Amino acid sequence: MSSAKKRVIISACILGEYCRYDGKTKKISAVEEAYRGWEIIPFCPEAPLFGTPRERINVVDVNGEHRIITDETNVDVTKKLREEIERFCKEHPHADAIVLKSKSPSCGYGTTPILDKDKNELAKGNGIAADIFNLFYKNVQIQDENQFISE
Numbered sequence: 800m801s802s803a804k805k806r807v808i809i810s811a812c813i814l815g816e817y818c819r820y821d822g823k824t825k826k827i828s829a830v831e832e833a834y835r836g837w838e839i840i841p842f843c844p845e846a847p848l849f850g851t852p853r854e855r856i857n858v859v860d861v862n863g864e865h866r867i868i869t870d871e872t873n874v875d876v877t878k879k880l881r882e883e884i885e886r887f888c889k890e891h892p893h894a895d896a897i898v899l900k901s902k903s904p905s906c907g908y909g910t911t912p913i914l915d916k917d918k919n920e921l922a923k924g925n926g927i928a929a930d931i932f933n934l935f936y937k938n939v940q941i942q943d944e945n946q947f948i949s950e
């Protein structure tokens with residue numbers, strides 16, 4: 800008898816992986832606990848591309864377009880990240896829930912600082928993965944870890 804588990808995509812740093820740009824984790828146990836019995840699919844597009852630790856990246860508004868640019872060396876890594884995220888989507892075409900790390904240039908959903916070229920914050924918006932997931936996993940609501948933290 801088959802009983803297909805529901806699937807949840809979760810930012811790997813929330814699951815306790817040491818994959819953040821500074822080599823740290825951001826484990827929030829309540830997220831994993833909330834999805835006990837589900838198939839958990841860890842997601843981190845930055846670590847496999849750029850290693851850990853790595854240079855910080857930012858979302859930068861360039862002539863009205865959001866680009867992902869390294870903080871010190873000023874390299875545009877948008878294309879690389881997009882390809883990595885799209886590869887992940889193809890590998891995992893189905894999800895029932897998504898929990899992403901807030902404020903991240905990749906994973907943030909409505910919480911990521913959008914900077915101008917002088918690094919002034921213009922607004923809060925989405926990281927590149929949240930944007931792509933929004934289109935790809937059309938009917939799946941994106942949440943972040945803050946929805947699982949009780950004050």
Ligand code: SF4
Nearest residue numbers: 811812843900903906
């Ligand atoms: S926020 Fe996203 S890209 Fe950044 S370390 Fe966590 S999973 Fe990786």
